[in-house]
Amino acid sequence: MSRFFPINLTRLFIYASGTLLLAWSLAVFISCSSDRRSIHPHDPIFALSLPIFSRIAAGVALVVAVVCFFGKNMFVQLSIIFAFILSFWIYRVGMALKGVLGGFDGYLGNLPDAFGVSNHFLNVLFQIVPLCLAVGCPVIVAWSWWYQHQQRLHPVEEMRPSSCGIHMSFLSTLWARAFPAFNTSASIALRKSAYLKTHCSFCKNHIEFPAHALGQNAKCPHCKRDITLRVPV
Amino acid sequence: MNLTWLPTRQIFNWLIQNRIGLGLAICVPVLVCGDWQWNNWQRMRRWKMADELSGAAVFWGVPKANPANNEYVYGKRTQDGLAVYWQNAAGNKSLIWNRKEGDFNPSTFRIHDWSPDGKYFVFTTDGHVCVRESNDGQQVADLNVGGGLINLVWLSPSNIVTFTWRDLYLLQHKQKEWSKTKLSTVKNANPRMLTRLSGTSVAWLQGNDVWTCDIPAGGPRKISDSTTNPVVAISVAAGGALLMDCGTNGGDLYRCVPAAPEMPLVHLGVVGKRGDFIYKVYGINNGGYAWLESNQRDRDSRPAVENKNFTLYVQNPGKKAPERVLGDREIEDCEQNGEHLYILGTQTNEPPGLWDYNVNSELLNCLLPALPPLRYAAFAAVTYHVTTNDLDQAVGYYIWAPTCLIPGKKYPLMLGQSTYRWVLEAEVAANSGYYFAMAERPTWSSERFRNWGEDVQSVCTALIKNENIDTNRIVLSSTSTAEGWPLQQLMENDPAFAAGAFLSGGMGPKTTCGYPANIEMLVGDKDQYFKLDALKRYLEDAAHNGIAVKIVLRNGPHSTIALENQILLAREYADFLRDNK
Numbered sequence: 001m002s003r004f005f006p007i008n009l010t011r012l013f014i015y016a017s018g019t020l021l022l023a024w025s026l027a028v029f030i031s032c033s034s035d036r037r038s039i040h041p042h043d044p045i046f047a048l049s050l051p052i053f054s055r056i057a058a059g060v061a062l063v064v065a066v067v068c069f070f071g072k073n074m075f076v077q078l079s080i081i082f083a084f085i086l087s088f089w090i091y092r093v094g095m096a097l098k099g100v101l102g103g104f105d106g107y108l109g110n111l112p113d114a115f116g117v118s119n120h121f122l123n124v125l126f127q128i129v130p131l132c133l134a135v136g137c138p139v140i141v142a143w144s145w146w147y148q149h150q151q152r153l154h155p156v157e158e159m160r161p162s163s164c165g166i167h168m169s170f171l172s173t174l175w176a177r178a179f180p181a182f183n184t185s186a187s188i189a190l191r192k193s194a195y196l197k198t199h200c201s202f203c204k205n206h207i208e209f210p211a212h213a214l215g216q217n218a219k220c221p222h223c224k225r226d227i228t229l230r231v232p233v
Numbered sequence: 234m235n236l237t238w239l240p241t242r243q244i245f246n247w248l249i250q251n252r253i254g255l256g257l258a259i260c261v262p263v264l265v266c267g268d269w270q271w272n273n274w275q276r277m278r279r280w281k282m283a284d285e286l287s288g289a290a291v292f293w294g295v296p297k298a299n300p301a302n303n304e305y306v307y308g309k310r311t312q313d314g315l316a317v318y319w320q321n322a323a324g325n326k327s328l329i330w331n332r333k334e335g336d337f338n339p340s341t342f343r344i345h346d347w348s349p350d351g352k353y354f355v356f357t358t359d360g361h362v363c364v365r366e367s368n369d370g371q372q373v374a375d376l377n378v379g380g381g382l383i384n385l386v387w388l389s390p391s392n393i394v395t396f397t398w399r400d401l402y403l404l405q406h407k408q409k410e411w412s413k414t415k416l417s418t419v420k421n422a423n424p425r426m427l428t429r430l431s432g433t434s435v436a437w438l439q440g441n442d443v444w445t446c447d448i449p450a451g452g453p454r455k456i457s458d459s460t461t462n463p464v465v466a467i468s469v470a471a472g473g474a475l476l477m478d479c480g481t482n483g484g485d486l487y488r489c490v491p492a493a494p495e496m497p498l499v500h501l502g503v504v505g506k507r508g509d510f511i512y513k514v515y516g517i518n519n520g521g522y523a524w525l526e527s528n529q530r531d532r533d534s535r536p537a538v539e540n541k542n543f544t545l546y547v548q549n550p551g552k553k554a555p556e557r558v559l560g561d562r563e564i565e566d567c568e569q570n571g572e573h574l575y576i577l578g579t580q581t582n583e584p585p586g587l588w589d590y591n592v593n594s595e596l597l598n599c600l601l602p603a604l605p606p607l608r609y610a611a612f613a614a615v616t617y618h619v620t621t622n623d624l625d626q627a628v629g630y631y632i633w634a635p636t637c638l639i640p641g642k643k644y645p646l647m648l649g650q651s652t653y654r655w656v657l658e659a660e661v662a663a664n665s666g667y668y669f670a671m672a673e674r675p676t677w678s679s680e681r682f683r684n685w686g687e688d689v690q691s692v693c694t695a696l697i698k699n700e701n702i703d704t705n706r707i708v709l710s711s712t713s714t715a716e717g718w719p720l721q722q723l724m725e726n727d728p729a730f731a732a733g734a735f736l737s738g739g740m741g742p743k744t745t746c747g748y749p750a751n752i753e754m755l756v757g758d759k760d761q762y763f764k765l766d767a768l769k770r771y772l773e774d775a776a777h778n779g780i781a782v783k784i785v786l787r788n789g790p791h792s793t794i795a796l797e798n799q800i801l802l803a804r805e806y807a808d809f810l811r812d813n814k
Contacts, residue, residue: 015253019261026265037758037786039769041776069254102779106772112781116272118812119751119781224246 010074013140017081017133018068021061028058031114040109045094050109060084082137088130103127159190160212167212201227279665279811281609283803286660289584289604291796295568295577296587296600297344299351299367302573305600306354307587308344312797315339317356319370320601329370330356330363334788334795335759341381346570350390357383362395362404364411374411378402384427386435394435394448396424403448417452426513428469430491436475438467443477445491456491462498466524468569470516476501486514486522504546504555512543515569517592523547523574525567543567545576547592558590558597579603583612584655603655611636613663622691624684629673630692633659635666638701644668645706645814648693648720648730658710658736661803665810667708670696686722708813709733710806713791724750732813736802737791741782744774752782753809755802760791 032051040050048056064084071077095103104126105119112119155172170190178187194211203223213229220227248255293308293315303322306329308315316331342358353364353373362383364374380397387393391406394416401417424437424444434447441459446452457464457477468476470488477487477498486501504511504524515523525543542562546555558564564578565585576588584603590596613633622628633656635644646668649658662669672692675681697704709720709730724730724742732751735741737760741752752775756763768784775782785805787798 011253015257018254019257022258022261023265026262027269030265030269039765039772039784039786041769041773044777066258069258070251098777100777100779102776102781105779105781106776108781112812113783113808114272115268116275116811224250 010078010140010144013136014068014071014074014077014081017136018065020129020133021068021081021084022065025058025061025065027111027115028054028061031110032058034110034114036110036113038110041106043107044098044100045091050107054109078137078141081133085130085134085137089134092130157190158210158212160214196229196231198230200225276808278609279807280804282664283661283807284800285604285607285610286657286664287796287799287803289655289657289660291603292577292585292587292601293339293342293794294344295566295575297346297354297568298570298573298575298589299347299354300349300571301351302570302589304351304367305575306344306347306356307601308342308356310794310796310799313795315342315794317344319367327370329365332358334793334798335790338381339794340792341383343382343385345385346387348387348390352390355385355387355393357385357395360397362393364393374404374406376404376411376413378404378413384424384437386427386429388429388435388448389432392432394427394429394446396422396427396435396437398423401446401453416446416448419453426467428467428475430469430475434491436467436469436491438464441465443467443475462487466511466514468514468516468522470518470520470522476514476516476522486524504548513567515567515574517547517549517569517572519550519572519593521547521549521592523567523569523592525564527562545574545578545590547574547590547595549592549595556595559588575600579655581612610660610664613660613669615659618695620691620695622684622687624687626681626684626688628688628691630695631659631671631673632696633663633669633671635668636664637666640701642701643703644701645708646670646693646696646702646704647708647710647810648672648689649710649712657799657803658712658734658806661806662710662810665807666814667810668696668699668702686720689720689723704729706814708810710736712736732809734806734809736806737793741771741775741780744771744778744780750780751813752780753805754782754784755805756784756786757789757791757793757798758786759789762791 032055042048043050043053046053061084064080067080068077103123105123108119108122112122156169157172158167158169160167174190176189178189180187195208196211196214197206197208199206200220200222202225203220205220205222207220207229209218209229214231215229217226217228219225291310293310296305296307298305304319306317306319308317311331314331314333314336317329318326319329320326337358341360343356345355345357347354347367352367354367355362355364357363360377360379360381360383362374362376362378362385363372364376365372378395378397378400380400382398384396385393393404395402395404399418399420399422400415401419403414403416405412405414419439422439424439427435427437430436430445433449434445436443436445436456438444441463442455443457443464444453444455446454462477464477466477470476475489475491477489486504487498488501489498501522504514504522504526510527512525512527517523523546525545527543543564543566544561545558545564545567547558548555558574559576559578559580563580564576567574567576567578569575572592574590574592576590577585578588579585586599586603587601589598589600591598613636616632616634617629618632619627619629638644644666647662647670649656649662649669649671656671659669659671670692672685672688675685693707696702707729709724710733711720720733720735721742724733733741734753736755737757741754742750754768756768758765772782772784785801787793787801789795789798793799
């Protein structure tokens, strides 16, 4: 699945989400450990004690953050983030339906004290960050779909002409056309890349790779170790 | 150690594959904990200042000196309650008694005079009279006379007269044993200023009447009626004469000899300013007299004792004008011992310390300062101002300036209210970079008290003109129920007051006030006036309406004496000020 995503952007979004969720969950755990004898309200939906409810929510956020950092499947990661944020917004709508007017202003517990920030600032943060995540997930998925769609319509080919040695990407519709090379006076005809075969220097298994990737570093698909792609002697 | 069983290659590969996730999983907690620790470090700096200031105002009542004026006992607040110390002129001291808060009622605790021979001293608490040896503090008697606050006076080295709110007792020391004998019962007597007239007689005030009791002769006798002479203070002077301060508008001081058949009154003169009230009067053996006066009165036209901001004047014979001792309205209480006046008070807005004023030599000596030199905090400069309220009444107010005042810079304002004396909250506010303004508080039972909210509002209006005050940052503070409600009303009516600290009781504004506000409440877990259930309901309502309320519990009842609670109050206050700056 991941090969259909604009990988770098999606990774960035997942790591950013994980970072925010981990930071929030740790902050909640730290603030709940305060030894101050204070009284807190109950959460407006489940009527649980605020410290208990906060710990449960922070625990779930911690799990989501771990999935974000160490998960393999980006689609699953995005789905979990989206499910978590969706739950948050359902809870928030529930609060509004219950007549809670000020958002989380009165339900922040010891969090503002523990980190020296104002209630108002945290309340605003609690609106903006989930909104960004809630918008980000569908946008990333939609963009991925569009990216995949574009790739199907206009597949991109790659080559490295021996005359100039520069790595080139071009749309498959430009096959057979000739272009002047960047650093020589010769012209280059765009064509499909040939494939070469070699074997991994560690595990000795066979590897096939496009000719334009010759000399580059890559992971061995069998043993996952870094190797340099060379023509076998 | 053999670690060959470890799947090192797999671990290494896993680490390499997840290096970004792993890096974030390490960095994020480090950053979060770092931010938390940074905030803790800043809080510790604030708390050092708060702790230092809250170590002030630790003395409980005026010290009682022995007849030779070289040893004295005094009460001092401890971390968890109250202690009584003995100290001599050389500075040696020892702990005589201590009790945790909750194990006794501090409002009934009082240290009384030493015996005339200096062998014993007495303190009373919870209806018990505790007689202690002066040389080692050992208890020689613990007599239960019942009642609350006990008036007590020594008639002779072996006779004590006590008066509870209705029972008059004679406590006698015979054959190494102490015994009590009830002399009389006066319903609803509520006596004040029990005074020794002679070796066998005492006098006291009941309302504004003066009563005496000659013990061998029988029961109490009224010698002055409030309808003709409304007496507000009495004291005994040389020759067994009784000084009576009559009148509720300034003091007309009279001298009389109760033992004389006709008891003629000799007018000594007017003490105090017209409009002021005399709290106590002291007859001095050299023929002079001294008095404590206040400009506050309660509903019954008596001096507003609970305000504890008196001025002490001494009129020595041969001097035209009385001399003021210590500052104006800077004295909490004063007790006489011969020519010495022992004072709990301050000179220049420092916390109240213990002082000894010798009337003959006119020397003022500091027995015990309230605080050692400050390291993390500084005393704020206090100035007095007057403005007028909507009813054209004069409203006095005090301003504590920030301790690090930079001219031209704007500072937030905290509006508080209390009676003028050493105010811990004001000092913490000034050290936190706030202006602290306090509308002079009428006594809670006065008519003026009802309009106090308007007084506070008029002070606020006057202060807005001050170019050093940031009018967008005004917070409120109150320290008890009675002080809380005017602020509560202000918060409800004006969104400009968006934060309030209600310490030791006082309910916040209505939760439907319609604008977001930050409220902090510090409440005793055994508070008689605030039930936790009601507070929890308030908290739920406030959160529901978008008002951030923080309720912090401390140990003890509504009025607390434990130093740990004072420290907690100062810390919470400093945090509240920082959060709303």
